[in-house]
Amino acid sequence: MxxxxxxxxDVAREASVxxxxxxxxxxxxxxxxxxxxxxxLEVIDRLDYRPNAVARGLASKKTTTVGVIIPDVxxxxxxxxxxxxxxxxxxxxxxxxxxxxxxxGQKEVQVLNTLLAKQVDGVIFMGNQITDSIRAEFTRSKTxxxxxxxxxxxxxxxxxxxxxxxxxxxxxxxxxxxxNQKIAFVTGxxxxxxxxxxxxxxxxxxxxxxxxxxxxNLVFETEYxxxxxxxxxxxxxxxGATAAVIGDDELAIxxxxxxxxxxVNIPNDFELITSNDSKLTEISRPKMSSITQxxxxxxAVAMRLLTKMMNKEEIDNQTILLPYGIVERGTTx
Amino acid sequence: MxxxxxxxxDVAREASVxxxxxxxxxxxxxxxxxxxxxxxLEVIDRLDYRPNAVARGLASKKTTTVGVIIPDVxxxxxxxxxxxxxxxxxxxxxxxxxxxxxxxGQKEVQVLNTLLAKQVDGVIFMGNQITDSIRAEFTRSKTxxxxxxxxxxxxxxxxxxxxxxxxxxxxxxxxxxxxNQKIAFVTGxxxxxxxxxxxxxxxxxxxxxxxxxxxxNLVFETEYxxxxxxxxxxxxxxxGATAAVIGDDELAIxxxxxxxxxxVNIPNDFELITSNDSKLTEISRPKMSSITQxxxxxxAVAMRLLTKMMNKEEIDNQTILLPYGIVERGTTx
DNA sequence: CTGAAAGCGCTAACAA
DNA sequence: TTGTTAGCGCTTTCAG
Numbered sequence: 001m002x003x004x005x006x007x008x009x010d011v012a013r014e015a016s017v018x019x020x021x022x023x024x025x026x027x028x029x030x031x032x033x034x035x036x037x038x039x040x041l042e043v044i045d046r047l048d049y050r051p052n053a054v055a056r057g058l059a060s061k062k063t064t065t066v067g068v069i070i071p072d073v074x075x076x077x078x079x080x081x082x083x084x085x086x087x088x089x090x091x092x093x094x095x096x097x098x099x100x101x102x103x104x105g106q107k108e109v110q111v112l113n114t115l116l117a118k119q120v121d122g123v124i125f126m127g128n129q130i131t132d133s134i135r136a137e138f139t140r141s142k143t144x145x146x147x148x149x150x151x152x153x154x155x156x157x158x159x160x161x162x163x164x165x166x167x168x169x170x171x172x173x174x175x176x177x178x179x180n181q182k183i184a185f186v187t188g189x190x191x192x193x194x195x196x197x198x199x200x201x202x203x204x205x206x207x208x209x210x211x212x213x214x215x216x217n218l219v220f221e222t223e224y225x226x227x228x229x230x231x232x233x234x235x236x237x238x239x240g241a242t243a244a245v246i247g248d249d250e251l252a253i254x255x256x257x258x259x260x261x262x263x264v265n266i267p268n269d270f271e272l273i274t275s276n277d278s279k280l281t282e283i284s285r286p287k288m289s290s291i292t293q294x295x296x297x298x299x300a301v302a303m304r305l306l307t308k309m310m311n312k313e314e315i316d317n318q319t320i321l322l323p324y325g326i327v328e329r330g331t332t333x
Numbered sequence: 334m335x336x337x338x339x340x341x342x343d344v345a346r347e348a349s350v351x352x353x354x355x356x357x358x359x360x361x362x363x364x365x366x367x368x369x370x371x372x373x374l375e376v377i378d379r380l381d382y383r384p385n386a387v388a389r390g391l392a393s394k395k396t397t398t399v400g401v402i403i404p405d406v407x408x409x410x411x412x413x414x415x416x417x418x419x420x421x422x423x424x425x426x427x428x429x430x431x432x433x434x435x436x437x438g439q440k441e442v443q444v445l446n447t448l449l450a451k452q453v454d455g456v457i458f459m460g461n462q463i464t465d466s467i468r469a470e471f472t473r474s475k476t477x478x479x480x481x482x483x484x485x486x487x488x489x490x491x492x493x494x495x496x497x498x499x500x501x502x503x504x505x506x507x508x509x510x511x512x513n514q515k516i517a518f519v520t521g522x523x524x525x526x527x528x529x530x531x532x533x534x535x536x537x538x539x540x541x542x543x544x545x546x547x548x549x550n551l552v553f554e555t556e557y558x559x560x561x562x563x564x565x566x567x568x569x570x571x572x573g574a575t576a577a578v579i580g581d582d583e584l585a586i587x588x589x590x591x592x593x594x595x596x597v598n599i600p601n602d603f604e605l606i607t608s609n610d611s612k613l614t615e616i617s618r619p620k621m622s623s624i625t626q627x628x629x630x631x632x633a634v635a636m637r638l639l640t641k642m643m644n645k646e647e648i649d650n651q652t653i654l655l656p657y658g659i660v661e662r663g664t665t666x
Numbered sequence: 667c668t669g670a671a672a673g674c675g676c677t678a679a680c681a682a
Numbered sequence: 683t684t685g686t687t688a689g690c691g692c693t694t695t696c697a698g
Contacts, residue, residue, distance in 0.1 A: 020669060033667060053452060054391050059673080059691075073416055076409070096430065097428050097431075283559060283617065285590060285617075340675055351684065352685090357683095360677085390690090
């Protein structure tokens with residue numbers, strides 16, 4: 001009934017060697033005489049033997065799999081990171097256990113624990129909020145963890161990001177240079193550090209430098225979704241803003257279309273600049289001006305960093321900032 | 334040095350019971366006296382014991398993880414399916430090992446093999462082409478496999494889909510009803526059964542029924558990408574088409590914008606209808622008319638079916654077709 | 667260069 | 683209701 005698995009033991013018998021030797025050739029241990037290796041390989045091939053990774057994991061205490069916690073695969077920002085993660089994971093022979101968390105603190109803790117129970121060798125965490133409970137799990141666990149595209153204000157855990165303060169500052173500056181005085185800042189919850197601490201700071205810095213008074217009424221907190229963007233247009237308009245810096249591409253395109261459907265001329269009457277430069281920015285009409293950031297690379301570098309940590313290599317810098325830029329496309333003058 | 338793991342053995346000792354008993358309470362086996370259970374639970378809590386899933390997997394020959402092979406997480410069609418898969422997987426206490434295949438036959442085989450080596454309890458495969466080599470692996474393996482949003486013309490392996498023939502036929506009919514005579518059919522490679530066999534058949538059926546001659550020059554094969562859509566507009570226009578049925582949303586929006594940027598009035602001068610009803614269809618301006626299909630549910634149902642197979646339950650129908658529809662939004666008259 | 671043997675942490679008969 | 687005892691398939695000393 002059971003799929004009669006053929007084991008290392010079968011191979012050993014057939015090849016008239018010990019299982020230790022078979023193990024050695026399977027693992028590329030050089031201490032095997034070429035002739036022996038050849039013989040074993042031949043039997044492995046003939047028997048179609050496939051090593052059982054679970055047994056291997058138990059014996060070696062390494063599973064060559066890493067856990068990836070993602071708010072939502074369906075969000076292009078995160079899936080772009082995930083792609084980078086998976087590609088370098090594959091490159092280093094790791095597999096990925098992917099788990100959606102919905103940015104839900106409780107689910108994050110739960111998911112992290114099942115990943116640790118599965119003995120993943122490392123974890124990549126994406127999420128805008130490092131809650132106390134998830135932080136507690138992080139510190140308790142000895143498993144290496146890296147944040148990708150997610151900041152930890154305490155800088156306790158390793159992370160790969162861009163400089164959100166500077167990036168938003170520069171984006172805001174662009175809008176100021178275009179003679180906008182009332183610039184809306186629309187993004188997710190300010191209780192998320194990336195918004196409330198980093199982006200907001202950049203926004204304020206730019207205003208201050210231009211001697212524009214900061215007006216809380218121009219700050220909008222909402223969800224990262226297309227619908228939310230469409231919905232919030234009326235309020236942004238009512239606030240008298242002539243431009244907006246937005247923290248998420250779907251949100252930004254929602255706002256763009258909200259304005260467009262309201263017969264506002266973009267960019268002449270209203271300018272927008274978004275944050276993530278995902279492929280959506282090229283899809284909208286007009287195309288979205290944006291902060292550019294290497295999404296794929298953020299994921300890739302995070303995974304690379306994690307491989308080093310799993311390898312117990314010395315890490316010179318736990319917090320990696322990748323370069324960003326600004327592209328002006330159709331939503332800015 | 335090693336994170337001194339605390340094992341079932343430690344718990345047994347501390348609670349003065351046998352490891353078998355601990356195992357029982359951990360696994361919710363009812364044959365444990367309440368008092369004993371309580372005592373064990375207390376120790377588990379005090380010692381912060383976490384069962385090792387790898388050891389459990391080796392002993393029980395079940396890993397409670399399933400492999401998911403996806404062409405590209407970054408593609409909204411597939412990530413929508415993946416979301417459905419992950420949600421019901423979580424519901425049934427399974428984890429997902431996610432692997433990108435790039436629709437590359439060789440990589441698919443490779444990835445499938447490493448998933449099987451990791452002893453996944455089942456596999457969900459997404460991909461438009463069941464190559465002979467991947468089919469060979471499918472048949473060789475005793476592990477249950479379900480296709481999600483991907484057809485197997487041989488109907489050998491279980492799958493969850495919509496009826497692509499009928500759906501495209503109906504989409505084409507819609508365009509015919511709007512008085513279009515020259516309707517382009519633009520999609521991915523015709524060597525993929527979903528295109529060359531199913532969708533093309535639906536397209537031809539609709540034409541035949543309307544007594545419109547089939548013209549191969551109106552059939553366009555390209556990549557599933559935004560860029561490809563933009564690029565192919567000139568050829569579609571040159572062919573004299575007044576409308577198009579498109580097999581992928583990104584591709585469709587590329588075509589839409591290609592036409593729009595060429596000052597073609599949509600939908601008055603050119604109509605489009607796409608296939609997947611992903612959230613992109615609401616983002617474009619005008620919004621895309623589309624075949625509707627329950628992407629999330631396709632993934633969810635596929636995973637549900639897989640749980641039944643892993644459970645060795647009797648399956649009445651290996652091939653599940655979910656309902657589809659047609660929504661006319663802004664790209665059709 | 668190769669083999670013997672002791673686990674890795676847990677499940678699952680089988681007894682008691 | 684509980685304990686004993688074999689393994690699951692492989693890695694890894696330790697000898698030789």
